[in-house]
Amino acid sequence: MSEAQKGAVPMRPRPLPDEASEGYWQAANEGCLAIQRCQDCRRWNHAPSLNCPACGSGDLDFEKVSGEATLFSWTVVHHSPGPGFAGKLPLLVGIVELAEQPHLLQVANLTGCSEGDLHLGMPLHVEFERIAEDCALPQFRATGGQG
Numbered sequence: 001m002s003e004a005q006k007g008a009v010p011m012r013p014r015p016l017p018d019e020a021s022e023g024y025w026q027a028a029n030e031g032c033l034a035i036q037r038c039q040d041c042r043r044w045n046h047a048p049s050l051n052c053p054a055c056g057s058g059d060l061d062f063e064k065v066s067g068e069a070t071l072f073s074w075t076v077v078h079h080s081p082g083p084g085f086a087g088k089l090p091l092l093v094g095i096v097e098l099a100e101q102p103h104l105l106q107v108a109n110l111t112g113c114s115e116g117d118l119h120l121g122m123p124l125h126v127e128f129e130r131i132a133e134d135c136a137l138p139q140f141r142a143t144g145g146q147g
């Protein structure tokens with residue numbers, strides 16, 4: 001290992017936005033949770049796609065959501081999935097259901113709680129972790145104390 005590598009903090013993997021998800025990541029970088037919404041049938045859609053899974057329309061846009069969510073499922077990662085996670089273990093990874101629509105799910109890290117606190121339906125609110133100057137990751141913090 002070179003001297004430079006020894007001193008460097010390992011980089012977390014960062015998202016690679018594509019044509020469909022670019023708006024989601026751009027909003028996240030600005031501290032805003034924006035979810036793709038069909039402009040024809042008004043259904044929310046996540047993960048972003050090029051056409052609405054409900055009606056097939058290609059008229060999709062990103063709209064800001066409340067950031068309120070509940071815990072739908074989760075897993076606990078005890079072994080580092082890659083460089084940059086050493087200080088983050090165990091990593092609580094949730095599938096959260098956004099308040100805007102039933103089964104509007106997204107995967108995100110869970111913060112502000114420990115493994116023993118996790119329970120189905122626990123209330124969460126979005127927050128953002130900046131991992132690079134031009135990149136912030138949405139994650140969800142437990143609200144309402146140790147609930």
Ligand SMILES: [Zn+2]
Pocket residue numbers: 038039040041042043052053054055056057
């Ligand atoms: Zn639609």
